[in-house]
Amino acid sequence: MTARPSHEIGLEYRSEMPDKDLVLKSLSGSAVTIFFQDVEGVFRWFVNPQSLWATGDLTGQKEDVVLGSEALKKLQEAKRTVLASGERGAVELAVTPPNDTGDPRPFYIKLTIEPAFDAKRDVEGFVCSSIDISEQLKREQTLKNLLREVAHRSKNMLAMVLSLSGQTARVASTKDEFVRRFTGRLQSLAKSQDVITERDWHGSAFSDLVKRQVIDVVPFQDGHIEVTGEDPELGPNGTLHVGLALHELVTNALVHGSLTRPGGRVEINCEDLGDYGFRLTWTESPRVISSAPKAKSFGRTMLERIVPSAVNGQGTLDITDDAVIYSLDIGRTEIV
Template sequence: MRAIRNSNVCVLYQTADLAYVWAENLPDIWVDVWHVGVYDHELMQESMAAKLGVAKRSVLETGEPQSVEIAVPHGDQLRWFELSIDCDRDDDNATIGVVTTAVDITELKRREQVLKTLLREVSHRSKNLLAIIQSIAMQTARFTGTVDDFLFKFRGRVQSLSYSQDLVTDSNWRGAQFRELVRSQMQKYVDVSDPRFTLSGDDPYIFPGAALHIGLALHELIVNSTSYGALSNGQGTIAISGKLENIGTERMSLVIKWDERVPGSFKETDLNARFGSAVLERIVPISVNGTSTYHIEPNGVSYSLDVPRSQFDL
């Protein structure tokens, strides 16, 4: 009995009428109310006492050990105990009492609850990610004419998702900082230290779902630029900015701007190829509950995405 005093184990003894006779290493929640002759219903809620009573009477009648988990209110929380119940016999092998070993498993229960919450969150996020991929696949198929073209565009967009997802995961699912999100999408195509590329403005945390979609928008702009714009000839410039507007009001938002300038002018075929991007004009704005504008001019491209306050943190 002395050996368990430094553990979370408690041992209690009851006579055949289930009145307590002695206890060793009582948990603090029972120290003030326990006494010789006390019964379970005086130590805990009636529902828990009834559950224990059924198990203990079974032990007395059959001699077979029982195991029960109970929850006991303690302040605004619950304390959980795993109880192992055994019968006590005299020299004539007659059952004369019940020995209960109680182990405090509160911390284990809390860990189980955290794990269940995390698993539900992972499941929810996985479903969201699969829905995004399905949407990308459908939209990519609608605007491509060949299998090879579809595979090229689809792989690029999925890879863009993976870059953004890495940032979200590294932040423990908080999201991704705006500038880091831009750099992660740009680094495959351009040296971010190149003076022809500038990144300025505010740097809020973009929440996970919005980060994935904004990453897609950036990817779309970058791919277009490598095919027809500043990144195709090495002579143009790209300026990306993020600016918080209407700070301190309900209309607060993050305005992301892409300004691409190309010396000379685009060919007519290039202009036609860049029009009508479903990702930039429909999928991303709808997904972040925002709005966008997309303009293609003879010597450049401008894109603006207005992201509401609900999609980012300062």
């Protein structure tokens, strides 16, 4: 038997048309459903039925069985447009199947519509390919919601930065003091924001916030810092403001307070107050004469007024002969 040249084999292969049924079967397992409707809107056949088209055997039934009035109107308008132009068209439909299908969830589908003609060039019906875009639209909506949330929180953050800047400048006696204090507070916000971001914008665990704002800042820890009590989940607002309070307290302890002494220590306790919320208690001992913010300082104002107001609670700073004690009640609204 004489071998045929390879180029002749290739020509013969390319001259053969692929089998239509084979092509349609190849759609099995894909995200595409193909169906044919006659001019009366009756479904004649389906290939790879899924999504809306898998809610039941629709062959032989009219389109109004699964399409509500609004979706049906849009589909019919799209068909008229296709017939007028003679070109393929597309339409997106939102469809809630009838209650008897047992699947009440809405479907969002995109249909590509192609007119089918007979030998006389009369319209026989429409070949439609369908893909379920429900998940795509859900992702897009989630992204839009996230972007709106980011924009909202960014505005709040900028407002906080402007407030911190103005208040810090108002009480700073020198430029260097302003830079030092404002930079520290800004870094505190950044640390809290990092915790929020790591938790997918839901907030933070109280323990994570203490670690970032206090433990990671104190160069010596053994025997100096003790954290006890509950570990609630704070929302984003609570995380930012409680973080600022912790920053003010640890900065003061390191610069003027007990952590300047070899035996100085700080106990941070979080107590569950039931329906009200939680109470943060900072106990710093021994007391150093200048170990608490002055009565008119912005730091004290932040601890006793700004932060408590922001977390729907109350704050008190007590200075005894032996210790500096700060108590902050955090409202239940700030707990996730």
